[in-house]
Amino acid sequence: MQVSNIANEIHPSLTRRLFDKAKEYDNVIDLTLGDPDYPTPPEVCEAGCKAIREGKTKYTANAGLLELRTAVAEKVKNETGIEYDPSKNVIITVGAMGALYLLIKSYINEGDEVLIPAPYWINYGQMVTMSGGVPVAVSSDKEGFALSTELLEKAVTPRTRMMIINTPCNPTGEVYTKESLEAIAKIAKKNTLLVVADEAYSCILFDDAKFTSIIDIPGMRDLTILVNSFSKRYSMTGWRVGYAVGDENIISAMTRFQENVASCCPQSSQYAAIAALRGSQDSVDEMVKGYQRRRDMVVEGINKIDKLSCRKPQGTFYVFVDISKTGMNSSDFSFDLLDKAQVAVVPGITYGEDGDSYVRIALTRNDEEIREAIYRMGKYINSL
Structure with missing residues (x-):
């Protein structure tokens, strides 16, 4: 049978x-998926189990439990000082991926263009395509992959309707400065563009890096939809809880789409998310300390390997490794590394053409495995 175009x-x-592919090998060290190895905090698990025991396993409102939407609005207010009405401006979704897809589907029309600074998470472009839009990758400054607002402004056309920003950025770990966000805001306001702010990694910051939300920039509250997730912050990837916050009309449209796509996020997962937001954040702090320790280990190890180098990421749990001196593209390097060293990494071409001289390492394995992976990569490079 023929599937759709x-x-x-x-x-x-x-x-x-x-x-x-990594599953085909014995003794493989898989550094591909951004799936934290840390457990979901026990109090969060208990809240989810308690909800199941109490029979809270039915449908909720399409926009999610009001108690959770209220907790989300409180979180945003505490972090930015900006108030949102939880009954009108917040939707709980099946992960941040669900929020992104519902948002793009709700806002763009056939042929509309969506600007995406590169390198970028591949799903952004796929979701735009699935919604009939045209993803437009905007190259970054190669020195540290800093956002090039000059190129961003040049990329705007009469068909541009939206831009997606991700800070801290997957895959580079770059954190947008306030000055960069102000430049983005100027472009958005001048051209009346909706800014989708994917802030899934906003809590994973290292050293003296500081996170600024674009809604902190004057005039951006009404032009921004915040998207976030419980997956990375609380190691809840399998619970599938995310949310979006912003304009009432857009949130309403997303809710109508969700009614026809997933109905709602699982009720027990929503109760777990309430416990996550309102409970102690000590487990989050400990995870971030662990990621920073692993980041330092990887950066030091990679920069000692001939033909490999990397910058020290400011956030996320990824390290973007420059492989250009090997003379290989990222796909060939990754598959050859897996075959000969049993280490799985992600080819940088996954994140757009700007990334083809890089591979991404996820810091989502224990210290011993990461140390061994770096050792194997060194042996592999020496064998070339």
Whole structure:
């Protein structure tokens, strides 16, 4: 049977291909998926289990439990000082991925262009394509992959309707400065563009890095939809809880779409998310300390390997490794590394053409495994 034209345009990511391929090897160290190895905090698990025991396993409102939406609005107010009405401006979704897809589907029309600074998470472009839009990758400053607002402004056309920003950035770990966000805001206001702010990694910051939300920039509250997730902050990837906050009309449209796509996020997961937001954040702090320790280990180890180098990421739990001196593209390097050293990494081409001289390492394995992976990478490079 013939599938749709759009279905034919959507391809499995190289991340998943490497993840699946890695299962064919014994003793493999898989550094592909951004799936934390830390457990979900016990009090969060208990809240989810308690909800199940109490029979809270039914549908909720399409926009999610009001108690959770209220907790989300309180979190945003505490972090930014900006108030949102939880009954009108917040939707709970099936992960941040659900929020992003519902948002893009709710806002763009056939042929509309969406600006995405590169390197970028591949799913952004796929979601735009699935919604009939045109993803437009905007190259960054190669020195540290800093956002090039000059190129961003040049990329705006009469068909541009939205831009997606991700800070801290997957895969580079770059954290946008306030000055960069002000420049983005100027472009958005001048051209009346909706800014989708994916802040899934906003809590994973290292050293003296400081996170600024674009809604902190004057005039951006009404032009921004915040998207966030419980997956990275609380190691809840399998619970599938995310949210979006912003304009009432857009949130309402997203809710109508969700009614027809997923109905709602699982009720027990929502109760777990309430416990996560309102409970102690000590486990989050400990995870971030662990990621920073692993980051330092990887950065030091990689920079000692001939032909490999990397910058020290400011946030996320990824390290973007420059492989250009090997003379290989990122796909060939990644599959060869897996075959000969049993270490799985993600080819940088996954994140757009700007990333083809890089591979991404996820800091989501224990210290011993990460140390061994770096050792194997060194042996592999020496064998070339």
